Amino acid sequence: MTKHPKKSAPSSDEPKDEVPNTEAPDNTDELGRRKKLLDRLFWVRIGMAAVGGVVATFLFESVEGEERRWASIVFMIGVFIASCFVGKGMKIGLPPSDRKKLVTTGIGSFVFVYLFMWILSYTLVNHPGIDVSPLKPI
Secondary structure (H helix, E strand, O other), X not given: OOOOOOOOOOOOOOOOOOOOOOOOOOOHHHHHHHHHHHHHHHHHHHHHHHHHHHHHHHHOOOOOOHHHHHHHHHHHHHHHHHHHHHXXXXXXXXXXXXXXXXXXXXXXXXXXXXXXXXXXXXXXXHOOOOOOHHHOOO
């Protein structure tokens, strides 16, 4: 039976087996760029919510009752999903631990602005005491 030679401690001139850090450290320029792009994503979502709320008023005008409400909510979810694809296309470059920021950035404001614009535009178009016939495109 042969004995294995003892492992000697690596000398200081031999390279150590270290795993290289694959994630580059964030510098202030990169953090600033990400913050700017997340701010832009926030405002894109707000704009899409405002336009989506107004579009929902005219898109679901022929739908009656409870179905109109659910159709608008499904439409709102669709617009939000579209805004997620817009955010993904912005190539913000978030680390894996912050990927959910693409979805959560501005979600509350999106919902409230969408609902506000939908209610406001519906009220302006369908209020019996106000003649806003120029607002009706169809």
